[in-house]
Amino acid sequence: MDLTLPHLAAVSLKRRPEPDENRAFPFSVPVVNALTSLDLSAPVTFFVGENGSGKSTLLEGIAAAAHLPTVGAEDVTRDETLAQQRSLAAVFRLGWAHRTHRGFFLRAEDFFGFTRRLGQMRAGFLGDIERLEEEYRDRSAYAKGLAQGPARTSLAEMEQRYGVDLDANSHGQSFLKLFQARFIPGGLYVLDEPEAPLSPQSQLGLILMLNEMVNENAQFIIATHSPLLLAFPGATIYSFDETPIAAVKYEALDHVTLTRDFLNHPERFLRQLR
Numbered sequence: 001m002d003l004t005l006p007h008l009a010a011v012s013l014k015r016r017p018e019p020d021e022n023r024a025f026p027f028s029v030p031v032v033n034a035l036t037s038l039d040l041s042a043p044v045t046f047f048v049g050e051n052g053s054g055k056s057t058l059l060e061g062i063a064a065a066a067h068l069p070t071v072g073a074e075d076v077t078r079d080e081t082l083a084q085q086r087s088l089a090a091v092f093r094l095g096w097a098h099r100t101h102r103g104f105f106l107r108a109e110d111f112f113g114f115t116r117r118l119g120q121m122r123a124g125f126l127g128d129i130e131r132l133e134e135e136y137r138d139r140s141a142y143a144k145g146l147a148q149g150p151a152r153t154s155l156a157e158m159e160q161r162y163g164v165d166l167d168a169n170s171h172g173q174s175f176l177k178l179f180q181a182r183f184i185p186g187g188l189y190v191l192d193e194p195e196a197p198l199s200p201q202s203q204l205g206l207i208l209m210l211n212e213m214v215n216e217n218a219q220f221i222i223a224t225h226s227p228l229l230l231a232f233p234g235a236t237i238y239s240f241d242e243t244p245i246a247a248v249k250y251e252a253l254d255h256v257t258l259t260r261d262f263l264n265h266p267e268r269f270l271r272q273l274r
Helices: 055-065 080-089 108-135 141-162 171-182 200-214 254-264 266-273
Strands: 008-013 037-039 044-048 092-096 103-107 188-192 219-223 236-239
Touching: 008 055, 044 055, 055 080, 055 092, 055 103, 055 188, 055 219, 103 108, 108 141, 171 200, 200 219, 254 266
Parallel strands: 044 219, 044 236, 103 188, 188 219
Antiparallel strands: 008 037, 008 092
16 A cells, blocks of 8 residues: 655644643643644544543644534534634644645534535525526526526536435445545545444445545544554554553554454353343
8 A cells, every 4th residue: 555645744732731721621631731742644543542532622623723624514613512622723733744725524423414504505406496497487498597507507516426315325325425525635634433323344445445545645634433444554543541642553452452352252241241
């Protein structure tokens, strides 16, 4: 696999938080408070750790600092749930090997807001076409076509990119369709738990997409719990269960060893539930 140079090489603090900031979220999170500089020079970097460890907080701060567009109901700059992460982004210094304006930020829970927004846009285009059909009822077909042209073009482009109805698919299928539509070469993609709606088979499909896009000079920073995704060849894995954040080997991850032990001897674990 050809591991190309990344776009975002590192994240560090351009100033230490003030004492009053340290007492408030997100600076009160131990791994955030202890951060000095984090190497992101691998084409794929994973953040792994227990819930509440700070991996999503740091990921969201990076996305805000990079001014990435959001796949969700709200943009990073307006999302009220990311206000504190924007304060974290304000003290970040991003070290770019090559500045890219391609890519996006995605939290798994925001995907459903995105599909709702697409549905609303589609309904709006169809409503415009129907309204103009009635308004131009007594006009020539040419005049009617000119009037409906922008709405029909926008609808066709949206359906070509995302399909007729993302909600008509399973959550996993819709997720993969979104990635197929939005992954482009040379982009920076910051993803928070993308495995959430994906079956193991679909996670393998996502790994294949990551591999294809890395070979097209794309970069991924991903927070995940998935032992499957974490096995991506050549990836850097940071554990947020350590303070400060530390790089770990795949084989040493608790997520991996626990999953392997359970699959090899499920009866040992299930016996404890009786």
